[in-house]
Amino acid sequence: MGLFIGIIVVGIILLVLGIAVEAAKVLIYIGIAVLLIGVIATLIRYIRNRA
Secondary structure, three states, rough: HHHHHHHHHHHHHHHHHHHHOOOHHHHHHHHHHHHHHHHHHHHHHHHHHHO
């Protein structure tokens, strides 16, 4: 569980850095991708634990 929360936090940090630094537009897309992967992984783990 800690790993997934870490991935989500890294995604949020990359999003904030990407928005704050105009020259690093790529960070926005990387942040979104990492955030989505973290959320999907957390949801899959939650669903598997309930089943």
